Amino acid sequence: MHCHILPQVDDGPTSLDESLAMARFCVADGITHIIATPHCHRYIHLLRETIIPHVDRLNKELFTAHIPLTVFPGSEIQVTNVEEYEKEFSLGLYCHLGDAPAFTLLEFNWDRKLFPDDAALLVRWIRDQGTIPVLAHPERHFYFTQNFPLLDTLVNEGAWVQVTVDSLLGHHGPDPKTAGAHLLERYGDVVLATDAHNMIRCSGLSLGYQWIKEHLGQQRSDDIYAHSEKIFSVCEGKSSSGNALPNSHTDSFPTM
Ligand SMILES: [Fe+2]
Numbered sequence: 001m002h003c004h005i006l007p008q009v010d011d012g013p014t015s016l017d018e019s020l021a022m023a024r025f026c027v028a029d030g031i032t033h034i035i036a037t038p039h040c041h042r043y044i045h046l047l048r049e050t051i052i053p054h055v056d057r058l059n060k061e062l063f064t065a066h067i068p069l070t071v072f073p074g075s076e077i078q079v080t081n082v083e084e085y086e087k088e089f090s091l092g093l094y095c096h097l098g099d100a101p102a103f104t105l106l107e108f109n110w111d112r113k114l115f116p117d118d119a120a121l122l123v124r125w126i127r128d129q130g131t132i133p134v135l136a137h138p139e140r141h142f143y144f145t146q147n148f149p150l151l152d153t154l155v156n157e158g159a160w161v162q163v164t165v166d167s168l169l170g171h172h173g174p175d176p177k178t179a180g181a182h183l184l185e186r187y188g189d190v191v192l193a194t195d196a197h198n199m200i201r202c203s204g205l206s207l208g209y210q211w212i213k214e215h216l217g218q219q220r221s222d223d224i225y226a227h228s229e230k231i232f233s234v235c236e237g238k239s240s241s242g243n244a245l246p247n248s249h250t251d252s253f254p255t256m
Pocket of ligand 1: 002004
């Protein structure tokens, strides 16, 4: 539910071949469905009307290449200015997860100075619109990992937390690894994602779920999977054109 797989769109794969290689890797990992989440921030400001045709094109290429993977539209929306965010949100410009209003992937800037003072109020505002904000990889933001009560203020207002597999595996360094493990225990509403960008930064999901099973047990792993199922349930059967996607040819329930 957090993956940069669209070719030549953001800082993800630089070619269609690389996108297809990522797709094949994900399928081999057991993944059947992905939400593409290209960046929407101050420098790469991808909006719904731009993202959806890219997703349609990639699904057609996957079908042609006989790769059994379905990609849904979405985006990783970074907020530095709450007023601007709420304006674009209200205008329907953003591509939420699955192009449905139920969940949106929300990112904060790496720089503490650009973290909005009214972030908790924003989370409440998003919830009041009927949307659940899923916070992108807070275990990688030092101002959260050094101040978990700050993150608590967002979760207490109804945000979910997305932990990245590469953090748990230590690929983002020791602090995100420790913090990622902590978030899995600190909060209930947690989802796991790859935040894959290319073939180098593409760990799949199975290693992440294996890590959770080993450290926190099968029940917690199942619970986190169930949270992803909720997100994907709003995508299932829905495409940008309103028709069934051409390559949704698996009966197994989506992973991410
Ligand atoms: Fe991302």
